Amino acid sequence: MASLFGKILGGLALAAAAGGAVFWFITAPKPLPESAFAGLSIPDTVNGERLFWAGGCVSCHAPKGAAEKGDLTLSGGEPLKTPFGTFYPPNITADPDAGIGSWSLAQFGNAMLRGVDDEGEHLYPAFPYGSYSRMKPQDIADLFEFLKTLPKSNKASAEHALAFPYSIRRLLGGWQFLYLNAKPRVELASVDEKVARGQYLVEGPGHCGECHTPRDSMGGFLSGKWLAGAPNPEGGKGRIPNITPGGELASWSETDIASYLETGMTPDFDSVGGSMVEVQKNMAHLPASDREAIAAYLKAIPAVK
Amino acid sequence: MKLKTVFAATLALSVVAGAVGAAEAPQVVRKDMMEGMGKAMGGLVNIVKGKTEYNADVVKASLTTMVDTMKTFPDQFPAGSETGHKTEASPKIWQNMDDFKAKAAKLGTDASALLAALPADKAAVGAAVKTLGADCGACHETYRLKD
Numbered sequence: 001m002a003s004l005f006g007k008i009l010g011g012l013a014l015a016a017a018a019g020g021a022v023f024w025f026i027t028a029p030k031p032l033p034e035s036a037f038a039g040l041s042i043p044d045t046v047n048g049e050r051l052f053w054a055g056g057c058v059s060c061h062a063p064k065g066a067a068e069k070g071d072l073t074l075s076g077g078e079p080l081k082t083p084f085g086t087f088y089p090p091n092i093t094a095d096p097d098a099g100i101g102s103w104s105l106a107q108f109g110n111a112m113l114r115g116v117d118d119e120g121e122h123l124y125p126a127f128p129y130g131s132y133s134r135m136k137p138q139d140i141a142d143l144f145e146f147l148k149t150l151p152k153s154n155k156a157s158a159e160h161a162l163a164f165p166y167s168i169r170r171l172l173g174g175w176q177f178l179y180l181n182a183k184p185r186v187e188l189a190s191v192d193e194k195v196a197r198g199q200y201l202v203e204g205p206g207h208c209g210e211c212h213t214p215r216d217s218m219g220g221f222l223s224g225k226w227l228a229g230a231p232n233p234e235g236g237k238g239r240i241p242n243i244t245p246g247g248e249l250a251s252w253s254e255t256d257i258a259s260y261l262e263t264g265m266t267p268d269f270d271s272v273g274g275s276m277v278e279v280q281k282n283m284a285h286l287p288a289s290d291r292e293a294i295a296a297y298l299k300a301i302p303a304v305k
Numbered sequence: 306m307k308l309k310t311v312f313a314a315t316l317a318l319s320v321v322a323g324a325v326g327a328a329e330a331p332q333v334v335r336k337d338m339m340e341g342m343g344k345a346m347g348g349l350v351n352i353v354k355g356k357t358e359y360n361a362d363v364v365k366a367s368l369t370t371m372v373d374t375m376k377t378f379p380d381q382f383p384a385g386s387e388t389g390h391k392t393e394a395s396p397k398i399w400q401n402m403d404d405f406k407a408k409a410a411k412l413g414t415d416a417s418a419l420l421a422a423l424p425a426d427k428a429a430v431g432a433a434v435k436t437l438g439a440d441c442g443a444c445h446e447t448y449r450l451k452d
Binding site: 237238239263265268269270271274277278280 | 343344346350354393395396434435438439441442443445446449450451452
């Protein structure tokens with residue numbers, strides 16, 4: 001993810017240079033009111049668990065390898081290294097002091113949908129809320145309730161180790177002003193229920209674009225290149241593949257794609273690798289219908305060469 | 306049935322052939338080895354998916370391929386073979402050779418254990434595919450970079 005943050009943070013420096021009142025207004029956190037999360041149904045933890053796996057929370061917020069051993073304590077995950085410093089995904093267990101146990105639904109919702117924490121400060125987009133912003137409030141409530149069923153930990157979160165000026169959270173408002181919204185990533189001509197579900201999962205909780213879409217110099221997604229593949233975020237050798245029908249997936253059937261997400265095996269029996277391994281393990285926990293919906297959506301989006 | 310036995314035999318042979326062609330560039334040898342792994346995995350996955358019937362010979366041949374390949378696979382990464390021949394090997398292999406070898410050994414050990422117990426039906430092959438697939442993924446996660 002290194003170059004991603006490079007771009008985002010480079011953009012921030014630019015925004016800071018703009019200065020003045022406009023800057024102050026643009027960068028102010030814009031949380032949703034409590035009412036955005038009022039009037040929802042009683043939370044459904046089964047659906048919450050589904051979103052938990054779709055969202056891949058465990059991949060960032062739990063120590064490496066813990067999930068395979070059945071340990072879903074979200075006590076904080078592996079450091080995410082970038083050229084600007086290191087992010088430490090925090091403890092998000094229900095512990096009231098070390099985790100988010102004292103947060104209200106609206107506070108949690110604002111972290112997920114607006115990238116604003118319980119104290120009203122901006123969160124770094126290393127936490128992929130730029131995608132989660134598309135999630136439905138009811139799904140947020142269900143996910144929140146499910147998280148409360150997981151084990152607590154009183155392990156204190158580590159401070160991110162970021163160089164100045166990237167350490168100033170306020171600057172993130174500039175990035176959010178430019179890129180944070182809940183609009184669809186692609187307009188599809190005809191969308192049946194299955195494709196619509198796939199669109200929701202891929203563009204929202206699944207945050208597939210965070211890796212598979214190339215970015216401009218400010219860290220925003222390049223237009224017309226949705227899921228068209230991107231350089232290795234760690235720099236150097238390798239590429240994140242194009243998963244539009246214009247890439248290698250052209251020769252995969254929907255069943256092939258769904259099966260890859262379930263088992264990690266490509267149609268020619270190559271095995272999944274790189275950062276997709278964690279994603280695939282999470283996808284394997286979804287109901288088959290969700291994997292099929294994702295496959296249908298990937299076949300329906302514009303082909304990019 | 307006969308045909309499947311022949312297929313199984315071919316699988317086993319192709320591994321031997323892979324090991325013999327040592328005069329080739331290591332990048333090519335290791336890719337061939339991995340293609341053999343793909344085919345071996347395919348033999349198992351096809352049973353799980355119901356594309357082919359359960360056949361003990363196919364299962365045996367696939368697992369044997371994995372055991373044998375993992376013995377020599379890590380030797381195909383000598384200094385100087387980091388690039389070239391469109392290799393997808395990650396530079397991390399040469400930084401953590403011991404861990405890389407351990408990942409190969411893990412698959413070898415798991416495949417040996419499965420071979421000894423020999424999965425006796427489709428469901429058992431399914432469980433084997435899960436274990437083995439996780440081993441492939443654990444190595445590819447860190448040491449293979451798709452291009």
